[in-house]
Amino acid sequence: MTVRALRDDTYLVDTDGATYVVDLDDRSCTCPDHALRGARCKHLRRVAIEVNERLVPPPGKRAGACAVCGARVFVPVGDDGSHLCRIHRPDRGEFVRDRETSKLLLVTRVTDERADERRTESGRPIDEFESNADYGGHEPVVEAVYVAGRRPVDGRLDVAGERRYGFPASRLRRLPDGEAPDYAVVGV
Numbered sequence: 001m002t003v004r005a006l007r008d009d010t011y012l013v014d015t016d017g018a019t020y021v022v023d024l025d026d027r028s029c030t031c032p033d034h035a036l037r038g039a040r041c042k043h044l045r046r047v048a049i050e051v052n053e054r055l056v057p058p059p060g061k062r063a064g065a066c067a068v069c070g071a072r073v074f075v076p077v078g079d080d081g082s083h084l085c086r087i088h089r090p091d092r093g094e095f096v097r098d099r100e101t102s103k104l105l106l107v108t109r110v111t112d113e114r115a116d117e118r119r120t121e122s123g124r125p126i127d128e129f130e131s132n133a134d135y136g137g138h139e140p141v142v143e144a145v146y147v148a149g150r151r152p153v154d155g156r157l158d159v160a161g162e163r164r165y166g167f168p169a170s171r172l173r174r175l176p177d178g179e180a181p182d183y184a185v186v187g188v
């Protein structure tokens with residue numbers, strides 16, 4: 001059996017020379033087994049398994065590609081922005097290091113806006129900066145604040161009001177376990 005997601009949130013199931021359409025939300029299938037007995041037929045079960053194993057997108061999502069490594073990611077249908085896989089997508093509030101300056105930053109937002117569409121306050125696309133030349137203009141912009149050189153007070157660093165800078169995603173390196181500072185950050 002092969003399963004293919006269609007654009008209208010249904011799935012095409014090819015099996016033994018026949019093709020059926022499964023609708024997960026309706027829990028329906030066009031096969032005779034389902035029509036006769038209203039059974040949860042093998043096609044419905046197969047689609048449910050493939051969605052669970054992330055082999056096909058769940059309803060409402062479509063297959064896309066990570067802008068950094070090309071790995072398959074499922075993104076909301078109609079969302080035409082740029083996306084990252086779980087490995088390349090940092091979390092909000094995560095410490096990262098700038099590959100160009102080695103400075104420590106803290107991620108405040110992961111956008112789906114492309115680096116070649118994002119402009120600084122002076123109107124310049126951020127992918128035109130020389131320091132961003134080695135990173136893809138198609139990558140989503142990650143916003144971050146500089147924490148390098150700043151000292152936490154009472155074990156906390158307050159970044160509220162700090163200026164947010166946008167970077168092409170792959171310019172910011174996620175830190176291995178143990179390399180991130182252990183103080184708390186507030187105001188993200």
Ligand SMILES: [Zn+2]
Binds near residue numbers: 030032033042043044
């Ligand atoms: Zn069926």
Ligand SMILES: [Zn+2]
Binds near residue numbers: 066070084085087
């Ligand atoms: Zn990736």
